[in-house]
Amino acid sequence: MQAKVVIVGSLNMDLVTRAPRLPRAGETLAGQSFVTVPGGKGANQAVAAARLGASVAMIGCVGDDAYGEQLRTALLAEGIDCQAVTPVSGESTGVALIVVDDSSQNAIVIVAGGNGHVTASVVDSFDALLSGADVIICQLEVPLDTVGHVLKRGHELGKTVILNPAPASGPLPAEWFAWVDYLIPNESEATALTGLPVDSTASADAAAxxxxxxxxxxxIVTLGEQGALFASASRSEHFPAPKVQPVDTTAAGDTFVGGFAAALADDKSESDAIRFGQVAAALSVTRSGAQPSIPTFAEVQASAAHSAAQGHQS
Structure with missing residues (x-):
């Protein structure tokens, strides 16, 4: 079966250590723990879409090292088509070196590694996957020239094209906008794209x-616990967020994007797809970690049914 959702993006191994505080320049600290966790925004969104009901393929690059094999194995375990997860000879897999202190502040160094080798020619060699997709998703953790190439190709093919502009540090190329069906930034990304401060529903509406x-x-501007703001030429609507007790917000945005895409690929309405993504993201913040926190389709259904039942009782 050809994939309904294709993600072109990054795969990283997150190397996470906890310490009482962040080290100063030249200082050596004793850490408390160390874990390796599969990550990268592209891979996170692929896992989310797969767990939330879509048939998924991933296009990206890893190094010819142990981390690359581990990341590929993790995606395969989710039922994701990895024919286009390409190892690059002599290159390392992308990594994020993360130190988290006791107050949950962190310092992160990202090394692109294989992600820097996701070129237009790599994507073109798997054009059949794009042609077979219903929804194509991009982020900004691979070369920007490649992102633009994928957006344009997806638009040419008549696909639903989603751009999650993360991490955005400034305006996007103007020609991209005509190729994007859904632009999904968070508050800080919306600010970077427009220069407007975004910290509320009203300011999100102005940025949109x-x-x-x-x-x-x-x-769709995602606003964390304030929900999401949808805007098009014909309407603007605020979608309140489900109320949960957050534990770790890592990958909440990726979970929303993957869930929204999976619902669209399943022919759900725009509004239903947003709500589905919101429930999935809300569940993810009640758990620790990136990919380990992403819920399944059955869990989202159960949570939505429970909320509906509570709503009828109140």
Whole structure:
């Protein structure tokens, strides 16, 4: 079966250590724990879409090292098509070196490794996957030229194209906007794209309006516990977030994007897809870690049914 959702993006191994505090320059600290966790925004979104009901393929690059094999194995275990997860000879797999202190502040160093080798020619060699997709997702953790190439190709093929502009540090190339069906930034990314401060539903609406004027078809600004703001040329709507007790917000945005895409690929309405992604993201923040926190389709269904039952009782 050809994939309904194709993700072109990053695969990282997260190397996470905990310490009482972040080290100063030249200082050696005794850490408390160390774990390796599969990550990268592209891989996280692929896992989310797969667990949440979609048939998924991943296009990306890893190194010819043990981490690359581990990341590929982890995706295969989720039922993800990895024919286009390409090892690069003589290169390391992308890593994120993360130190977390006792107050949950962190310091992160990212090394692109294989992710820097996701070129337009690599993508073109798997054009059949793009042609077979219903939804194509990109982020900004692979070369920007490649992202633009994928957005344009997805638009040419008539696919639903989603861009999660993370991590965004400034405006995007103007020509991209015409190729994107859904632009999904968080508050800080919306600020980076527009120069407007985004910290509320009203300010998110103003940023979304600016992005629509720039040529984007539809915008969803994710606002954490404040929910999400959807905007198009014809309407603007706020979707409140499910109320949960957060433990760790890592990969909540990736879970939303993957869940939203999976629901769209299953022919759900736009509003239902947003709500589905929100329930999935809310469940993810009640658990620790990136990919380990992402819920399954059955868990989201059960949570939505439980919330509906409580709503009828109140």
């Amino acid at each position: 309006s600016a992005l629509l004027k720039a040529g984007v078809s539809k915008v």
